[in-house]
Amino acid sequence: MSAIGLRAPVAPAAGLRGPVRVLLRQHRRSLWVAGALLVLGIAIVVGLRIWVAVASSDELCADGDITRCGDDTYQPTYARAAAEGYLSGGGTVVLLLAALIGVFVAGPLIARELESGTFRLAWAQSVSPAQWLAARLALPAALVTAGTTVLVLVYRWGWSGLQSKPYASGLGWYENGIHPALGPTAVAYALLALAVGALCAVAVRRTVLSMSLTALVLGTVMLGFGKRRYELWPTTRFFGDDGPGSDAWHIESGMLTASGKEIYWKDCFKAGTTVPEDPTSCLRNQGGITYFADYHPASHFWPLQLVETGILLALAALAVALAFRVLRRRHG
Amino acid sequence: MTGAAIEATGLGMKYRGRDGGWALRDCSFRLPAGRVCALVGPNGAGKSTLLALAAGFLRPAEGTVQVLGGAPGEARAKMAFVAQDKPLYPQLTVAATLWAGAELNPATWDQDTAERIAGELPRDAGVRSLSGGQRTRLALALALGKRPELLLLDEPMADLDPLARHQLMGALMAEAAEHSTTIVMSSHILTELEGACDYLLLVDGGRVRLGGETDDLLAAHTLLTGPVRDTDPHTVVESRTAGRLQTTLVRRQGPVDTTVWEATEPSLEELLLAHLRSPEAPALLTPSAEAGKEVAAV
Numbered sequence: 001m002s003a004i005g006l007r008a009p010v011a012p013a014a015g016l017r018g019p020v021r022v023l024l025r026q027h028r029r030s031l032w033v034a035g036a037l038l039v040l041g042i043a044i045v046v047g048l049r050i051w052v053a054v055a056s057s058d059e060l061c062a063d064g065d066i067t068r069c070g071d072d073t074y075q076p077t078y079a080r081a082a083a084e085g086y087l088s089g090g091g092t093v094v095l096l097l098a099a100l101i102g103v104f105v106a107g108p109l110i111a112r113e114l115e116s117g118t119f120r121l122a123w124a125q126s127v128s129p130a131q132w133l134a135a136r137l138a139l140p141a142a143l144v145t146a147g148t149t150v151l152v153l154v155y156r157w158g159w160s161g162l163q164s165k166p167y168a169s170g171l172g173w174y175e176n177g178i179h180p181a182l183g184p185t186a187v188a189y190a191l192l193a194l195a196v197g198a199l200c201a202v203a204v205r206r207t208v209l210s211m212s213l214t215a216l217v218l219g220t221v222m223l224g225f226g227k228r229r230y231e232l233w234p235t236t237r238f239f240g241d242d243g244p245g246s247d248a249w250h251i252e253s254g255m256l257t258a259s260g261k262e263i264y265w266k267d268c269f270k271a272g273t274t275v276p277e278d279p280t281s282c283l284r285n286q287g288g289i290t291y292f293a294d295y296h297p298a299s300h301f302w303p304l305q306l307v308e309t310g311i312l313l314a315l316a317a318l319a320v321a322l323a324f325r326v327l328r329r330r331h332g
Numbered sequence: 333m334t335g336a337a338i339e340a341t342g343l344g345m346k347y348r349g350r351d352g353g354w355a356l357r358d359c360s361f362r363l364p365a366g367r368v369c370a371l372v373g374p375n376g377a378g379k380s381t382l383l384a385l386a387a388g389f390l391r392p393a394e395g396t397v398q399v400l401g402g403a404p405g406e407a408r409a410k411m412a413f414v415a416q417d418k419p420l421y422p423q424l425t426v427a428a429t430l431w432a433g434a435e436l437n438p439a440t441w442d443q444d445t446a447e448r449i450a451g452e453l454p455r456d457a458g459v460r461s462l463s464g465g466q467r468t469r470l471a472l473a474l475a476l477g478k479r480p481e482l483l484l485l486d487e488p489m490a491d492l493d494p495l496a497r498h499q500l501m502g503a504l505m506a507e508a509a510e511h512s513t514t515i516v517m518s519s520h521i522l523t524e525l526e527g528a529c530d531y532l533l534l535v536d537g538g539r540v541r542l543g544g545e546t547d548d549l550l551a552a553h554t555l556l557t558g559p560v561r562d563t564d565p566h567t568v569v570e571s572r573t574a575g576r577l578q579t580t581l582v583r584r585q586g587p588v589d590t591t592v593w594e595a596t597e598p599s600l601e602e603l604l605l606a607h608l609r610s611p612e613a614p615a616l617l618t619p620s621a622e623a624g625k626e627v628a629a630v
Contacts, residue, residue, distance in 0.1 A: 017438075029423075118422075120389060122436060123408070123413075125436035126409040126437045126439070127408075330390070
């Protein structure tokens with residue numbers, strides 16, 4: 001916040017005790033629902049792992065095959081296939097939960113009070129507008145950070161148990177449906193959600209409108225990162241015929257010409273062109289000599305996570321600073 | 333008690349989207365501490381805006397307002413405000429609302445006062461289920477439990493039946509007298525305030541038109557009844573003629589010629605109505621109500 005030269009808007013922690021306690025009391029029911037969602041999330045992951053473990057008695061081979069070992073057919077247990085399917089959506093679920101938090105903060109927590117006028121109850125007591133907003137940010141931030149951290153740890157535990165199995169499908173660390181739930185980005189998304197929710201609420205002051213606006217902004221950010229996440233860290237280039245390994249996040253590949261120019265596979269298969277019998281001829285005809293592949297190795301997981309987390313937290317800080325500014329401009 | 337409870341200088345407030353009109357314009361006055369002040373004026377005169385500015389809920393578009401010697405935001409702990417619609421958290425019960433008052437005012441909260449004002453309100457009733465009058469009672473309990481030095485009430489008694497009004501007004505005045513609380517009470521019902529208030533602010537068209545001790549304001553005016561004739565040198569507030577008889581409310585400038593006029597002191601209602609019917613009449617602020625006066629004297 002200090003980065004954009006704003007005076008510290010948050011009152012000392014002692015001044016937040018009363019407002020936070022009242023806030024807890026006001027939204028007791030929502031807290032129960034949030035707690036129930038957290039327990040449900042944990043229960044699903046734990047349940048899936050137990051199911052997979054119990055079903056593993058059907059496996060005939062060391063690699064988890066339930067058909068004859070060593071032949072060409074490989075069939076996992078139904079429990080494993082189903083668990084892989086469910087867990088491959090963990091990242092999406094975390095993003096949806098974050099959006100839900102943002103929408104809740106925007107609507108019931110802040111905008112509804114501004115719209116219905118109950119904010120004046122607190123402000124007419126010894127609570128300044130800045131304290132009022134700070135309580136509405138600090139309490140959810142603490143709860144959301146703790147809750148999301150637990151979810152991430154549980155999810156990682158569930159995911160790593162399945163992902164390490166051979167032939168596990170759709171569980172790559174880089175998948176859009178998985179990556180956000182594997183690390184600190186999950187917490188950052190939740191914090192950004194509540195910051196955006198607060199900003200929309202104080203700017204718009206209408207319950208439904210600020211909820212919709214929050215959902216729209218968060219959806220855009222989440223989709224944007226889903227599409228461009230791979231650009232957050234420079235890729236590694238691999239030369240040779242065989243790929244960089246199953247754990248790698250394949251981004252782009254093609255051939256290099258003698259002069260070092262890149263020719264991409266994707267340009268060979270433009271809409272409307274027929275695939276030639278020997279697909280490599282397309283590249284070779286353009287002067288391609290060596291294969292290359294740009295990819296993120298598994299070691300890029302943390303840099304990618306941390307860069308995304310950093311950007312999200314910076315955006316969140318900006319939104320919070322703006323929210324306090326809007327509030328002060330209007331209410332002194 | 334010396335010093336000003338509220339002092340406004342050139343205060344102006346404009347709302348967006350209301351044809352850019354000013355809700356309050358060039359408003360200057362002073363309210364000495366320890367008074368019970370009636371803030372009167374027609375609907376839409378700017379009473380609520382003035383109270384919201386004094387309570388620190390809005391930032392003035394121009395001018396300044398000082399409350400208890402500081403910015404409204406700094407005086408938050410020392411003043412209470414009950415808005416016209418009596419904002420209360422619908423999720424809470426009566427008891428929880430009083431508990432919230434204690435939580436939000438750790439330094440000043442007085443549970444006994446709050447309980448006394450809340451009276452017979454069922455403590456485990458949800459705020460949602462309260463009637464208008466019960467809401468008023470709870471909102472007043474919240475405000476008085478805070479032990480404010482300055483109590484701002486916007487149309488406080490509008491939802492109450494006459495008996496409850498009388499009873500709550502009595503409780504309010506008793507608290508005010510005991511702790512020499514300054515009270516500002518807005519209303520467009522004059523009878524609600526007459527007798528309870530010793531200070532008066534008439535707001536009309538976004539400006540303060542009358543301000544000062546009720547007695548002094550009344551004493552400064554005279555109702556002249558007599559023949560249709562010029563009332564010089566007195567300042568005419570309103571003049572009405574019925575047949576050969578002229579009734580004029582004047583602000584005296586020197587002695588009244590009682591050989592021509594029959595002079596009586598107007599009632600508060602006559603004084604206020606005359607001013608409201610005559611927007612052109614000049615404003616009158618008694619010395620204690622003039623902004624900057626006390627500061628200059630010190």
